[in-house]
Amino acid sequence: MANEQIIEKIYELIAPLNRKGIELKPDVTFASDLELDSLTVMDLVADIEDEFDIVLPLNLLPELETIEQVADAVEKIINKG
Amino acid sequence: MDLLDKFDSTVALRDSLPFEKADPFKVVMEEIISETEAVIDGRHTILAGTNNYMGMTFNEEAVAAAKEALDNFGTGTTGSRVLNGTYGGHKALEATIAEFYGMEHCMVFSTGYQANLGMISALGGKDDFVIIDADSHASIYDGCSMGNATIVRFRHNDVENMERRLKRLPEDAGKLLVVEGIYSMLGDAAPLKELLEVAKKYGCMTLVDEAHSMGFCGENGRGIAEQLGVEHLVDFYVGTFSKSVGTVGGFAVSSHPKFDVLRLVSRPYIFTASLPPSVVASATKSIEAIKRSGNRRAHLWENARRLHAGLKKAGFHLATPDAQSPIIAVHLPDPMLGTRFWEQLLLEGVYANMAAPPATPSGVFLMRVSVCAQHTTEQIDEIITRFNRTAEKVGLALNP
Ligand SMILES: Cc1ncc(COP(=O)(O)O)c(C=O)c1O
Numbered sequence: 001m002a003n004e005q006i007i008e009k010i011y012e013l014i015a016p017l018n019r020k021g022i023e024l025k026p027d028v029t030f031a032s033d034l035e036l037d038s039l040t041v042m043d044l045v046a047d048i049e050d051e052f053d054i055v056l057p058l059n060l061l062p063e064l065e066t067i068e069q070v071a072d073a074v075e076k077i078i079n080k081g
Numbered sequence: 082m083d084l085l086d087k088f089d090s091t092v093a094l095r096d097s098l099p100f101e102k103a104d105p106f107k108v109v110m111e112e113i114i115s116e117t118e119a120v121i122d123g124r125h126t127i128l129a130g131t132n133n134y135m136g137m138t139f140n141e142e143a144v145a146a147a148k149e150a151l152d153n154f155g156t157g158t159t160g161s162r163v164l165n166g167t168y169g170g171h172k173a174l175e176a177t178i179a180e181f182y183g184m185e186h187c188m189v190f191s192t193g194y195q196a197n198l199g200m201i202s203a204l205g206g207k208d209d210f211v212i213i214d215a216d217s218h219a220s221i222y223d224g225c226s227m228g229n230a231t232i233v234r235f236r237h238n239d240v241e242n243m244e245r246r247l248k249r250l251p252e253d254a255g256k257l258l259v260v261e262g263i264y265s266m267l268g269d270a271a272p273l274k275e276l277l278e279v280a281k282k283y284g285c286m287t288l289v290d291e292a293h294s295m296g297f298c299g300e301n302g303r304g305i306a307e308q309l310g311v312e313h314l315v316d317f318y319v320g321t322f323s324k325s326v327g328t329v330g331g332f333a334v335s336s337h338p339k340f341d342v343l344r345l346v347s348r349p350y351i352f353t354a355s356l357p358p359s360v361v362a363s364a365t366k367s368i369e370a371i372k373r374s375g376n377r378r379a380h381l382w383e384n385a386r387r388l389h390a391g392l393k394k395a396g397f398h399l400a401t402p403d404a405q406s407p408i409i410a411v412h413l414p415d416p417m418l419g420t421r422f423w424e425q426l427l428l429e430g431v432y433a434n435m436a437a438p439p440a441t442p443s444g445v446f447l448m449r450v451s452v453c454a455q456h457t458t459e460q461i462d463e464i465i466t467r468f469n470r471t472a473e474k475v476g477l478a479l480n481p
């Protein structure tokens with residue numbers, strides 16, 4: 001379970017993109033729930049990278065479907081770095 | 082479970098486009114009259130979307146060399162470069178390209194797509210990082226998927242965005258920066274000087290794909306790196322014969338002393354048949370001709386600037402503020418208007434490329450024109466006239 005602060009930060013970054021006003025929860029998915037297209041996801045990934053000062057490799061992205069999965073990945077990368 | 086069901090949404094999207102009289106995915110060139118004209122569906126058509134930048138497809142020496150090679154060496158090699166597929170012609174072509182680039186080594190691949198696959202997948206190992214521009218060509222993305230490196234992507238042509246990412250990578254790790262000289266959809270040039278200087282500061286090796294800049298950028302036509310005077314910062318070039326060179330095939334060049342080992346480890350080089358001797362012979366002659374083609378280069382740039390200026394004056398929304406390459410792209414507001422524009426333009430007798438996502442960046446819809454050194458000034462003016470007529474017929478608002 002990812003750290004609360006990381007999840008909260010990610011909620012903040014998603015908020016402006018949440019055009020359908022979905023309630024943000026850890027198991028919300030980017031593609032089916034938030035309906036973000038691949039270009040928006042790309043910008044979001046860049047924002048997340050800059051926020052946490054990390055690199056989220058492109059290779060990881062296909063496996064990150066929910067907010068929680070992204071938060072877990074971010075946490076892992078921060079702890080490793 | 083029908084494995085093709087997963088493409089239903091793609092089919093639905095395509096079916097929703099209002100093609101009536103022509104279909105961009107089913108164009109057949111019935112007759113090729115010259116580098117710049119063809120017959121499509123019985124209509125005499127100006128070709129303005131073929132990437133035949135230097136107009137080399139009917140170069141006399143290249144055609145003659147291909148015929149001679151056919152007679153002397155047959156229709157194909159039936160083998161891999163590392164088995165029976167390397168003829169004298171392949172070695173001579175590699176020497177010609179190495180000399181053209183002023184570098185020590187060259188490897189010829191069967192396509193440019195495979196050259197990118199082969200270079201990126203071999204260079205980027207398990208503990209390495211490959212850093213790419215977000216708008217990279219599919220062959221660069223696929224080269225990344227094929228290899229085992231960690232892939233880092235930065236915003237298109239954004240030096241600062243790239244540097245922020247390079248800063249986060251381990252100092253002593255292997256790093257390969259991959260960028261293009263000219264990006265093929267919008268026709269915009271990369272700020273190569275800044276990109277390469279920053280990449281070198283962070284210890285990257287660099288690979289520049291000059292697919293859409295070879296032939297006419299730089300004094301000798303080597304590409305954007307030559308034009309900007311930063312060739313000393315390039316470790317590897319990748320290029321193709323399918324555009325300015327006028328045939329098919331790809332290559333990589335480098336002065337790295339260990340370069341040749343790639344022939345033993347690069348799978349897209351090894352596990353496919355080599356180019357037929359006729360293609361190799363015409364590519365060699367064409368590249369030699371390109372080197373001497375100062376006047377053609379000058380005329381190509383005149384054509385590009387004339388077309389850009391003419392469309393801009395007419396009020397089209399162009400993808401670049403000036404002509405940065407022979408690719409002149411016009412923004413269209415939506416798929417419906419884009420489709421009708423493309424169709425009407427074809428009926429007017431101009432073949433251009435309809436470019437839509439995901440091939441285009443930022444989800445834009447484009448009418449993409451690529452001009453040729455063999456287009457006459459009259460043909461360029463005719464393209465502009467027909468663009469105007471098409472805009473009027475399909476109701477595209479212009480802002481002159
Ligand atoms: C940037 C870039 N690299 C590589 C290629 C592949 O070239 P080829 O047609 O030789 O496979 C292309 C062309 O499609 C391209 O645009």
